[in-house]
Amino acid sequence: MTDSLTNKLVRDDVRDMVAYQSARRGQSGGTCWLNANEAGGNNQLQINLSNLNRYPDFQPTELVNNYAQYANLPAEQVLATRGADEGIEVLIRTFCASAKDNIVICPPTYGMYAISAKGHNSQTTLVPLTDDLQLDIPALERQVGQCKIVFICSPNNPTGDIINRDDIIRVIELFKDSALVVVDEAYIEFCPECSFAELINTYPNLVVLRTLSKAFALAGLRCGFTLASKDIIAMMSKIIAPYPISQPVAAIASSALTTEGLAIMTNRVQQTLGLRKQLEQFLDKQNWLNKRFQSNTNYVLFNTDLAPQLFSFLTEQGVLIRNQSSQLTLENCLRVSIGSKQEMQQFIDATNAFNQTLNNNQQSN
Numbered sequence: 001m002t003d004s005l006t007n008k009l010v011r012d013d014v015r016d017m018v019a020y021q022s023a024r025r026g027q028s029g030g031t032c033w034l035n036a037n038e039a040g041g042n043n044q045l046q047i048n049l050s051n052l053n054r055y056p057d058f059q060p061t062e063l064v065n066n067y068a069q070y071a072n073l074p075a076e077q078v079l080a081t082r083g084a085d086e087g088i089e090v091l092i093r094t095f096c097a098s099a100k101d102n103i104v105i106c107p108p109t110y111g112m113y114a115i116s117a118k119g120h121n122s123q124t125t126l127v128p129l130t131d132d133l134q135l136d137i138p139a140l141e142r143q144v145g146q147c148k149i150v151f152i153c154s155p156n157n158p159t160g161d162i163i164n165r166d167d168i169i170r171v172i173e174l175f176k177d178s179a180l181v182v183v184d185e186a187y188i189e190f191c192p193e194c195s196f197a198e199l200i201n202t203y204p205n206l207v208v209l210r211t212l213s214k215a216f217a218l219a220g221l222r223c224g225f226t227l228a229s230k231d232i233i234a235m236m237s238k239i240i241a242p243y244p245i246s247q248p249v250a251a252i253a254s255s256a257l258t259t260e261g262l263a264i265m266t267n268r269v270q271q272t273l274g275l276r277k278q279l280e281q282f283l284d285k286q287n288w289l290n291k292r293f294q295s296n297t298n299y300v301l302f303n304t305d306l307a308p309q310l311f312s313f314l315t316e317q318g319v320l321i322r323n324q325s326s327q328l329t330l331e332n333c334l335r336v337s338i339g340s341k342q343e344m345q346q347f348i349d350a351t352n353a354f355n356q357t358l359n360n361n362q363q364s365n
């Protein structure tokens, strides 16, 4: 029950709002976590905790320099944020006037664009992906002049596929005088050749979002980056919190971005791709599988008529995956993250146990 004072004071639109059901909010318990696209193993880390009496730099120099070098851009084109999620929020707060300007999203896609827009009282216009999960260019063209930001997630979460490069370029060009086109590259390390970062200095309205939460195995750290023109970064720097990156976060993230840290990340990505292949082969053998989506990421989405039953069975076994059935066009779709070798084996064992219950039911009928 919300008490009556809170109820009276809160913004009307917030009272009615449904919070983002993250993997750590909507689901709990379990022993095998394959529901948040995290890496399966932890980093070995050591940090220096002296100087915690001091505020950190607004943008920690070593961190920004290391990321700039990794992204092959000058440091003034990089903004470090509290996860890519803060980049999304700061972009909306910087470029969309509250209760006036819109964003465009292309569902099924990542949920936080719409949530952040709602928090800022900006409207979200939906331009759904086509049946083959690509951008609907004519429908997007009709939004020119009607929005300030177009969010494109590539590789897309939760589907896992890449949005066609030429289509994204077409959209950037369509909106070149009227809106930012934000390409969310949270999973780009799993397909680095698909990045748009190298085009930032060609297209002033292009913004790229990055994170250390996925391939870098640092979801608990909360560190992400916005890559954009110097002018866009300067405007966002007016709106973001004064000390967005705590000193321990900056220290850990900087070490993850050294040559050695990058080598560890690349190695982890290779292992993940190997485990993904094994999972795909396992899924393809299941006679209840309707469709397995093409993945360029560290997760696999699949469709089965038995989605509710399989999801509950796995949950009872402590294996948490993500049900995407509430997303536009993704009814009966489940998403499994690629965790550690042991975690993938737990998923496979639990799924085999599920199949066993199906066989037993069949025999008793």
Ligand SMILES: *Cc1c(COP(=O)(O)O)cnc(C)c1O
Pocket: 037, 082, 083, 084, 085, 086, 110, 153, 157, 184, 186, 210, 211, 212, 213, 219, 222, 223, 224
């Ligand atoms: C995980 C994810 C994010 C958020 O990353 P954080 O850096 O952990 O905030 C952003 N976009 C997409 C598509 C994601 O999957």
